[in-house]
Every structure is written in structure tokens, then in C-alpha cells.
Amino acid sequence: MVKMVSFPSWSYHFRPWNLADFQKIEMLDHRQKRLQMEPLKLNDMPPSSETLDTLEFRRVVCKGVFYYERSIYIGPRSRSISGVTENGYYVITPLMPIPGDADSVQSPVLVNRGWVPRSWRDKSFEVSQDGEKSSSTDVVPVQQNERSWWGLFRSKKQKAVEAQAPAITYVEVIGVVRGSEKPSVFVPPNDPNSGQWFYVDVPAIAVACGLPKDTLLIEDINENVNPSNPYPVPKDINALIRSSVMPQDHLNYTLTWYSLSAAVTFMAFKRLKPKNSRR
Template identity: 25%
Template sequence: MIPGGGKRAFLLGLCLLASVLFSGLGVWQLERRAWKLDLIERVEARIHAPPVAPPEPGTWASLSPADVEYRWVRVTGTLLHDRATLVDALTELGPGAWLVTPLRTAQGIVLINRGFVPHDWKAQSNSAAGQEAAEVTITGLLRLSEPDGRILRPNRPAEERWFSRDVPAIARARGLTNVAPFFVDAEATGSAMGYPRGGLTVVQFRNTHLIYALTWFGLAALSITGLVLLLLPAQKRR
């Protein structure tokens, strides 16, 4: 057992350590909040800006999410319908899939998320037969690759089970080379058949850092209160 004096010293050290730790976590959350607000401001500016050309292949290796994601881009090329991939999706239209189709451009391959399709759409419409190999121009939001699938639901390329738009994995599965490390979420096009339905990108960032910061600072205040009580003479503590 710890003697009375030793126990008091242990509790003093514990309260001191907790107050420093909780204060540090509170400051870290405030820094994260500032970063998140800056990110939201930059993304808001991008999604209201006119479309631009996508990044050139020479810059692909050095792309920074902070600089390019959610930027409106316009790409021109030929859709490779026979190499399309269905990626599991849950949207405001219900469960279904994203139809991800490679677009062959003059600079290389860009994966295009043409939009949402219901689960039974593949049997009805997803056929390369009769699809024209005409040049098309697509406008959409630039998005970065989503590696490995979702939590507890990894992508299984061998089984054609895709739960995220993992650009390198899809490129390998479809035998594609010179593929951009990003994909493009196509805007709504008003297709006569209704599908694929583009324009369903949700641009929303969770920002609860202030609540977390206040929680950590509250715990730090409790730790400091405990420290002060331990430093008071025993008679005053009673």
C-alpha cells in the first residue's frame, strides 16, 4: 500500500499530468477547428468557381488534396463503356451503385463517376453493345481516390465487390495504364433514361472541434480543481 504522504503525492502528480494533457488536447482541437474552417472556406470558393482543365500528368505525383479536391473541372475524351465499374453507394435516391467509367483523354485515363444507378440497372442497361465511341466533354468535381473500401467492408476486386472509388485498384482490375490519381464526379446531365444520375456529390465537412475543445478544457479545469484541493491543508479541505 502507498503511505498517506506517498498517496497524496501520487494524486498531485496525476492531477497535474491530467490538467496538462487535457489542456493540450483542448488547444489541439482549437487548431483543428481553425484548419477545418479554412478548408471549408477554400472548398466553398472552389465549388462556386467556373470549371478549369484538370491537372496535367506531370503534376499528378505532387497533387495536394488541399489544392485540388472539389474543384470543378472539364475533361474531353472517349468513354470506355466496356471497362466500367459499379461501386456500392447509398444516396438520397436509396441504395444502388456509382457507375465509374474510364475516359480516355489526350493526357491519359481519367475515371468518371457518371452517377448513381439502382441495383437492377446493370441487367437492364449496363451494356457496351450499341454504345457509341464518340468524343464527349464532361464537367464535374475533382475527387481524390478512396483507398481500401469502407470500414469493415474492404474492396474485393476478384469478386467484383467495390465499396469505395479506389482509383489505383480499379485501374489494375480493368487493365488501365497512365491513369490519373483522382476521379471526377460528373454533374447532373438530365439523361432521358434517368440513369446514371449525376450531381449527387455531398460536400459537407463535420466540424465539432469546438465542442471537443470545450470538453477537454472542462476536464482540465476539473483536474486543476482537484490539484488545488490536494494542496490545501487537510483542515481546510474538510
């Protein structure tokens, strides 16, 4: 009897949780409307917190030069391919302005280029370490250098251009403006000193790259992947308007709990109602 009485109150306890989750409908609708807008060019938009609030989930086009040596890997992140799960990482790389090009970004931005397998990251680390051993300039900390690493980047690339013209490759990124992730309690804290990044913290990543905290993060959504060079794998734009539990599922849950609550409450009422005694 106690169980029968306690069940309705227990099930009604879950109603606020289901109803509060209906806010996802408005959130996903907001994202979908922004993603359907025409892409914007970032060549004349300075980074700022107001820009993020205005442009988050807007598609943008930005042109520049990737500074691959400053790439940061976020993970591990799993990816399912034909039913097989493989661990890997998201790779975030600074996109630098092209000197004298008005169509390129005028301030550096961070680009989440997509998912790469663990072997891809490990190989990149080996190349980076070999480069540090062969160049004393690369190992100078940013804090001890009078110039920002952006200036260092430009001077190094200019020297490369003088030696070999194809050394610089300009790219055009089609992406979506994103903010930082909100990690769960099970995700360990980032450790920038050791290069361990478990979740996307845009201001911290920007500082680690020597950029201002308000640097924008663009998530690459380009669908034209070169089969001969499939990595990084850009994020599927449809994933931005999906949730692990969609609002339609929440509606079904709510209707189920309401029905169960009403049915069990009625049964409890009938069971506890005193019967009229015949005289």
C-alpha cells in the same frame, strides 16, 4: 476522490485530438477556394501524378466517349432519399478521346458518374454478360491481346459508326478532379479478379480498365439531371466542402472540455487543499 482527480487528466487528454482536428479548417478552405475557380479544359493536359497534386478539387470540363462496357462499380454505398435509405453503388466509367477532335480529352480519363441503385447495376451486369456470350472479341484478356483495349475500343466503335451513325454518343462532363479514397479498417480489401470494389483506388481501377496507373479520376458534379433518366446521380458539390464533424463543432467540443477540465481541477484543488487548523 480518485475519480475527481482522474477526470481533469482524462479530459485534458482529449485536447490534442480536438486541436489537431482544426487542420480541417484549412483543408476545407483550400477545397472551397479551388472549387470556386473557373473550370479548366482537360483536352491538352496529359495525366500524371503532378497533375493530380495541382488539380485535385479543381472543376474541369472534359469531352469524350464513354466506354460503358468497362464500367466498375464501387460499393455498396447507401443514399438517403426522403428519409429512406437505399443501398447502391458508385459507377466509374472510362471516358475515351474522340478521334480527330481537338476539344476532346487526348488521353483516357476515369469518370465517377455518380450513384446508382443495386437494380441498375444488376441489370447492367446482365447486359454485359449477354454481350460477352455473343462476341468472342470481348472475352479476350487484355494481357493476351497485342493491342490495348483502347485500340480495341476505337476499332469496335468505328465499325459501329459505319453500320449505324448514332451508335456513338459524345458527352461533355463537368466534374472535379479527385484522388483515391482512404478506407477505414472496417472496409474489406478490393478484389479486382472477382470485380469486387469496396473503395476507390484510382491506380488499381485504371489498371483493371487497361489504362496507365496515373490516369486521372473526374467526379461528375453536373446538376442538370434528366428527370426521365435520373441515374447515375452525380455527387453534390457541397459535399466536398463538408465533413461528418465540422470544425465549428470541434471548437464547441474543445471549449466544453476546457471548461469541464478547469472546473473539475478547481474543485479537486479546493477539496485536497489542507484546511488551516485553529489554535
